[in-house]
Amino acid sequence: xxxARSLATCWPVAEKLWWEAAMEEPGLTGCPLSAKxxxxxxxxxxxxxxKRERGDPxxxxxxxxxxxxxxxxxVEDLDQLNIIHITGxxxxxxxxxxxxxxxxxxxxxxxxxxxxxxxxxxxxxxINGQPISSELFTKHFWSLYHxxxxxxxxxxxxxxPGYFRFLTLMAFHxxxxxxxxxxxxxxxxxxAYDCTNIIRKPVVCGITSLGIDHTGLLGDxxxxxxxxxxxxxxxxxxxxxxxxxxxxxxxxxDRAQQISCPLYLCPPLQALEEGxxxxxxxxxxxxxxxxxxxxxxxxxxxxxxxxxxxxxxLKASRPSLPGQLPLAPVFQPTPHMQQGLRHTEWPGRxxxxxxxxxxxxxxxxHTTSSMxxxxxxxxxxxxxxxxxxxxxxxxVLLFNSTGDRDSAALLKLLQPCQFDYxxxxxxxxxxxxxxxxxxxxxxxxxxxxxxxCLTHQQHxxxxxxxxxxxxxxxxxxREQGGPASLxxxxxxxxxxxxxxxxxxxxxxxxxxxxxxxxxxxQPPSPPRALLAHPxxxxxxxxxxxxxxxxxxxxxxxxxxxxxxxxxxPSLSQ
Numbered sequence: 001x002x003x004a005r006s007l008a009t010c011w012p013v014a015e016k017l018w019w020e021a022a023m024e025e026p027g028l029t030g031c032p033l034s035a036k037x038x039x040x041x042x043x044x045x046x047x048x049x050x051k052r053e054r055g056d057p058x059x060x061x062x063x064x065x066x067x068x069x070x071x072x073x074x075v076e077d078l079d080q081l082n083i084i085h086i087t088g089x090x091x092x093x094x095x096x097x098x099x100x101x102x103x104x105x106x107x108x109x110x111x112x113x114x115x116x117x118x119x120x121x122x123x124x125x126x127i128n129g130q131p132i133s134s135e136l137f138t139k140h141f142w143s144l145y146h147x148x149x150x151x152x153x154x155x156x157x158x159x160x161p162g163y164f165r166f167l168t169l170m171a172f173h174x175x176x177x178x179x180x181x182x183x184x185x186x187x188x189x190x191x192a193y194d195c196t197n198i199i200r201k202p203v204v205c206g207i208t209s210l211g212i213d214h215t216g217l218l219g220d221x222x223x224x225x226x227x228x229x230x231x232x233x234x235x236x237x238x239x240x241x242x243x244x245x246x247x248x249x250x251x252x253x254d255r256a257q258q259i260s261c262p263l264y265l266c267p268p269l270q271a272l273e274e275g276x277x278x279x280x281x282x283x284x285x286x287x288x289x290x291x292x293x294x295x296x297x298x299x300x301x302x303x304x305x306x307x308x309x310x311x312x313x314l315k316a317s318r319p320s321l322p323g324q325l326p327l328a329p330v331f332q333p334t335p336h337m338q339q340g341l342r343h344t345e346w347p348g349r350x351x352x353x354x355x356x357x358x359x360x361x362x363x364x365x366h367t368t369s370s371m372x373x374x375x376x377x378x379x380x381x382x383x384x385x386x387x388x389x390x391x392x393x394x395x396v397l398l399f400n401s402t403g404d405r406d407s408a409a410l411l412k413l414l415q416p417c418q419f420d421y422x423x424x425x426x427x428x429x430x431x432x433x434x435x436x437x438x439x440x441x442x443x444x445x446x447x448x449x450x451x452x453c454l455t456h457q458q459h460x461x462x463x464x465x466x467x468x469x470x471x472x473x474x475x476x477x478r479e480q481g482g483p484a485s486l487x488x489x490x491x492x493x494x495x496x497x498x499x500x501x502x503x504x505x506x507x508x509x510x511x512x513x514x515x516x517x518x519x520x521x522q523p524p525s526p527p528r529a530l531l532a533h534p535x536x537x538x539x540x541x542x543x544x545x546x547x548x549x550x551x552x553x554x555x556x557x558x559x560x561x562x563x564x565x566x567x568x569p570s571l572s573q
Contacts, residue, residue: 057193064168064195067161070151071144071169073176079201081111081175082306084298087187087194087229088208090370091291094283094346095208098295100184101282102340103302104128106310111175111183113196115164118348118561119571125171127178129345140174164188165195182302190218192231204301205232205239205261206294209287210248211369222248230255238305239263240297240328242290253325264328269293271330275315279333282344284352285363285377292341297328299337310334348560350377353567355518358549359385360567364557366405371413371554378417378552391547396513397422398563399456399555402449408459410555415463417552421539422460422500424453425509427558429565446504453502460500499535506562512536513551515543521567 065075086096093114100112110128117123122131132140144166152159161169168188175183182203187194191207207229210222218228226248233239233256241252241263249265256263269289273279281288296312303311312331333341353360361381365374387393397419401407426449503509511523543549553563565572 061193061195061198064161064165064198067148067165067169068172068198071147071173073172075198075200077176078172078199081172081180082182082302083199083202084182084184084204084206084302085187085196085199085202085232086184086206086208086298087191087232088206089211089225089229089367090373091208091287092186094288094349095206095291095295095298096184096186097283097346098281098292098341098344099206099298100126100129101344102295102299102337103182103184105336105340105343106303106308108181109179111171111178111180113168113171113175113183114186115167115188116557116561118557119565121167124167125174127174127180132174136174140170140177144170144173168195187229187232190225190228190231192228194232197232199232200234202232202234202237203305204298205234205237206298207232207239207241207252208294209242209290209369210244211367223251226251227255233259233261233263235259235261237261238301240266240294240301241325242266242294243268249325263325264297265325266290266293266297266328267330269296271315272296272333274330276332277338279338280342282342283346283350284381285350285373286380287373287376288350295341296333296337299340300329300331310336312337347564347571348557350374352381355520355567357547358514358518358551360563361550361552361554362560362563363552363554364560365554366401366410366556368406368409368413371410374552374554375413375417382550385548385550388547392542392545393548393550394421394543394546395419396543396549396551398509398513398551398553398559399424400427400453400559401456401555402427402452402558407452407456407555411456411459412463414552414554415460419552420499420542421535422457423503423509423513424456424460424500425503425506425559426450426453427556427562428505429562430507431505450502450504457500457502499539501533501536501539506559507566510563510566512540513543513549515540517544517549518567520569523566 068075084096084099086092086099088095096112096114100110104110110126112126112129113124114126115124120131122134122137125132125137145160148160160166171183171185185196185199185202187196191197210226210229212220212222212225218225222245226244230252239256239261241249243249243265244252253263255261269279269292272293279292281292283291300311312334315330315332348362348364351360351362353362361378363374363377365371395418397414397417399411399414399422401410426446428446428449501512503512507523510518510521514521516522553560
């Protein structure tokens, strides 16, 4: 081990070491990216690598098994982890969080591997819900690094796995050495060819709600994406999914039948609440009920498979319709299950932070369907807020979107929320920082990300020019105050209703939004340039005088992570 260096803060140094070790012949095709272009928070380099190698994805799974063997483990060793393997497009992280917290409520020692992280890379590997310590991360990182270094093949260009693969291997080693009772493993991308899919015998599998994302890797239709997600099914291993559109659900059913995987459709959470108290969820948003319903089935199935008796009393079963998937059992959630759901935390997803006059709404939605859920949650949260007796209420959108995602479609869904200001900035916490590597993506330049922000702003401006178009969120057939309505409470037109600004980093954006009124976020005096724009100057006065400021941060989990890093410094410790 190399001294007492903390890899939580020296991660770029560590990754540079293995990239340099693999770059002795950088001109050879198939070598990993250089250290200068490695991505430290996003999976940008992993995505690009997979895109290049997707011609033979099965070979990549075999390569992952070889890396595992070189690290000192065989795929059979992973059986000891009693894994719950979860994939999906929307809500897979939240479902993992619910599942882990439920089983921890039974007194079990849990491991939890997820991606991406929000602030520090250690968040990806958790024991009993907590990111592993800097010391433990350092210990396991160098142990794995040295094993791989000692077993490298000099005839091969690639001696070290890429970023995501390395962390996946490291998670397996951590969980085995820490002797967890079970591990909840979230798929990185897809399922069939994801590097977590070397797991040969999970206890149970789950697939959350499907949608369109990562089309360059997974396909451009729901059916193609469903085929990829169904790749985690294993023969004889129970699997559960939530209601899906008919076509992708049929693909999942066929995938399961081909390998004799018993696949069940989760009944809604309401069915499990009948005859008992309503379930309280630690995560806000109506869409979390679907994730919680799946988590309950996964946890119950795991408990039953492992011989636990206290797994919930069955209620009257509901017959499945002919030709459809069999329904999962309807049962009474146990007190442990209820406690787990109630105490689940998953930062950056439907998260509220109240700070003096400011309320922060943080949600990493980045697909059209997840953005729809985000907007519903935001609107419902605003309805519950007590309106100020005097003074103005200001709504601010802080947005960024990366990769091949359709930012115009995302912004169109957000536009009817009647924001007074729309702020765009890159996923860069600060302009100049020596300890910010966990938040950076070195595959792009500052000019590139600022141009992307300019594109977002142009989309937003065009949407305001088209304001005469109908609100896609409105429900004309109901009264505005009706229980099924998601319309906002009256928000009078504001003189700055179409105003938008671009900032070069998250810190500058937050300095302008907060105007020194957030009791925790108190940076040095903002640069004079922050008020150089007329909108910034006039908007600063509006924000200073507002009785209430509601700030929705969305479009990218990495943006949310950067905001959390600044709003809650304890997350960086």
